[in-house]
Amino acid sequence: MPPARRASRTPRADTARARRTARAVAVVALLVAAAAGCGDAGDLVGAGSTPTATGPDRLWPQLTPAASPAFTIDEVDTEVVKGVSVPGDDIRAVDPVAVVRAEIRSAPGDYSAGGYVTTARLMDDCGRSGAAGKKCPVLRPYYRDLTGDGREDLTLGFRQLPGSITAVRVYTVEKHRLVQVMHWEDAVSGVELAGRSVIIRSPSEVAGYEYRLQWTWDPEQKAMLLTHDEMLRTGKSTHGPGSSPGPSASTR
Template sequence: MLPSRRGRPARVPAALALLLATAAATGALAGCGDTGGLRAAGATPAARNPARLWPGLTPASSPAYDIGEVEHAVVEGVAVPGGDIRRADPVAAVRAEIAAHPGDYAGAKAPYHETSVRMADCGADGAGDEASGCPVLRPYYRDLTGDGRPEMTLGFRLLPEKLTAVRVYTVEKDRLVRIMSYEDAVSAVELAGRTVIVRSPSEVAGYEYRLQWTWDADQGAMLLTSDEMLRTDDGGQHTKRPSVPPSPAPSAASSPPGSSPSSSASAR
């Protein structure tokens, strides 16, 4: 005997049920004068492939200039107790760089001789204090390589020139290693995720340069991955509006008594 269908609703095939529901909805909307159908937005421009110029030109096989794009150098003489980069002395790292490049810092004719002289104003505890004349800026700590340990982003003034040196250090086998090096007339420095962004003024009013470095595991260094010239949208004055969504601020070294640590990644 077939099972009784009494007491339970008849099963309507799914396709038929959908058709009935659609018809009912269409009838309900008919009185509104708009069925809600799709409307054309106009013709879409056809995509075009890039046009290659001078196809007979022999491709270059090497760069015209060696600008030192890969920076990976052990900093000699600077201890990293316990492999913790927060315990490394940032002022000692700058002093080591000055000692390694006497042509840039030693003697009255060196381009950055004033930086060398003013290093005497830096605290003995390794904490840079720009207000006292020390050219070393406060270090910031954030994981930029993805290994779960922080790197140190450090800046110092190149005097008497109005330039700022930006450096990034990591730790390898309890040794301090410099993995990024750049200097320029800097208007701002930012950390966005695992990227270092440096903004510099342009000679063109209303524009600025925006350079971006990102960690490359194959090279073991921060590589320059973006170099742009962008509008500032503020009449030639540097805009403080970030170009990327805000991310958690990197931790900074302890602030002097009476001051509050900055929550921004800017070096200014």
């Protein structure tokens, strides 16, 4: 499994994995508690008086509010794609394969793994016909105005090998340059575009649940920001609470 593209993303990965684990443990605890109450005979039981609604209790009011984040997690992370031009400022004129190759060139060590089949090796199959061309890791590009400027933006995905990881990127054109305004890589079960947002669903370690992350364009930051990070019930139990659907390379 290749490492994150930048060393500065490591704190984000550690923080997010800790948050993901904590949420998974909390959900398991709730499921166990619910199961413990299923041993009655099914008779109607009074719920008692309805509790009075109360506001949230503020904990530890003596704590001094933090003035800066404890970790650098790259909430706003944009970069110009070097070596890729945008003819006529038309993002559809940009070759998606060239964009992925530019990313690999910018961090070649992240896309090599000894004797394994890697993304970099399979890029040679892009553009070929027949069975060889089907090995190209670059997925079909999608074009939609995500930034609200009336021009189409590029949502691009490619498989990261070794492993079953999918990289998702969003690019826009700014001052005649191709600019990456969102990136993510994970074990992905679905990607959607909705309005100004990109929604990514990933399998969870807890049976019947999945992770749902949403990035939304922020005109002030000029980037796609992670605005929602949820664990949602899917209604499916394809694996037990103690099992995992497979290794995840989440950078959260």
